[in-house]
Amino acid sequence: MEKIAPVRLSVLGHPQRLAVFRLLMRRFPDRIPATELAQALNVKPNTLSNYVSALMQVGLLTQERIGTSLRYGIDMQSARETFDYLLLDCCRGRPELCAPTSNFDLNNKASKKYNVLFLCTGNSARSIFAEAILRQEAGDRFNAYSAGTTPRAGLNPFALEVLQQKGHDISVLRAKNVSEFQAESAPQFDFVFTVCNQAANEDCPAWAGQPVSAHWGMPDPVKAEGTDAQKSLAFQQTYGALRNRIRVFASLPLGSLDRISLQSTLDDIGQLENGVSA
Structure with a gap:
């Protein structure tokens, strides 16, 4: 995890790749067609393909083919591992330092x-x-x-x-x-x-x-x-x-x-x- 987490964070450092990741996080557990992703983010299909390919290479997304349509979804286990890395390593396991402030109960x-x-x-x-x-x-x-x-x-x-x-x-x-x-x-x-x-x-x-x-x-x-x-x-x-x-x-x-x-x-x-x- 110590090796892959920095790579994942580097991939997410690109604004448009991060936008793809955030959209799919909002839609989890849905799998979203590539055409819908491209339309929602206002990017060309080949450009979107490059973004999702990079996210898939580091294990953050999964791909499913239904007929002629490619659908993408979050690999939640990988996403959680990445978040845990930030919390446990960077925050030294102190959620009061890194967890979002919320009075929701x-x-x-x-x-x-x-x-x-x-x-x-x-x-x-x-x-x-x-x-x-x-x-x-x-x-x-x-x-x-x-x-x-x-x-x-x-x-x-x-x-x-x-x-x-x-x-x-x-x-x-x-x-x-x-x-x-x-x-x-x-x-x-x-x-x-x-x-x-x-x-x-x-x-x-x-x-x-x-x-x-x-x-x-x-x-x-x-x-x-x-x-x-x-x-x-x-x-x-x-x-x-x-x-x-x-x-x-x-x-x-x-x-x-x-x-x-x-x-x-x-x-x-x-x-x-x-x-x-x-």
Whole structure:
């Protein structure tokens, strides 16, 4: 480890290779197609190939071929070994020196409710669904919020129709920019979930208090084509999948889970097919 760790750190010292690594860390445990990586980072495919090749050579990434598509993911064991090297060697095993400062503690919250933020790009359907569902399912234990990185002017009419059919109060819902929740007066979040790949791929500032985060990517029903009935079905399916995931989340014994176990569980929820076990 003493030989490979400095090499890995040298590879990560290149800004664009570091950007690839950080994006894949945000999307872990997903494996991301090369085309999506190149688009998200705004680099040419051959340039991306050079970046991922360097990261793979030092063991930080893994590659998988699905059909004609190459997909990349973090080798978490290698990443942890590298982080441990920094902590144990450079910090002499003193986490108070090197660990990020955070007062996050699910077991000692001053308030009785957890603050949860759902993010997507437009904040017109998926994240709005999640906000409304969590408020309805467990509003006694969670304060639910949603926002978009580039919010649309209004909520999608098909989304509003589904929410009304399910008995939600749509008068409290509106499209919001994520900047609203990055101001000093904004609530401090315990959980931040991205529900679309594009939002997860964006390099957003770190959240105050270091909330637990996870990616629960869902297909965008706004892009559904066909008749109105076919489009409505896509929104119904997205709503159902999110409701299933949120019900699992809301049932977790949060006070008895350590952060590592909780993170693993939230990642697993994001891998559920259509919101339920495959």
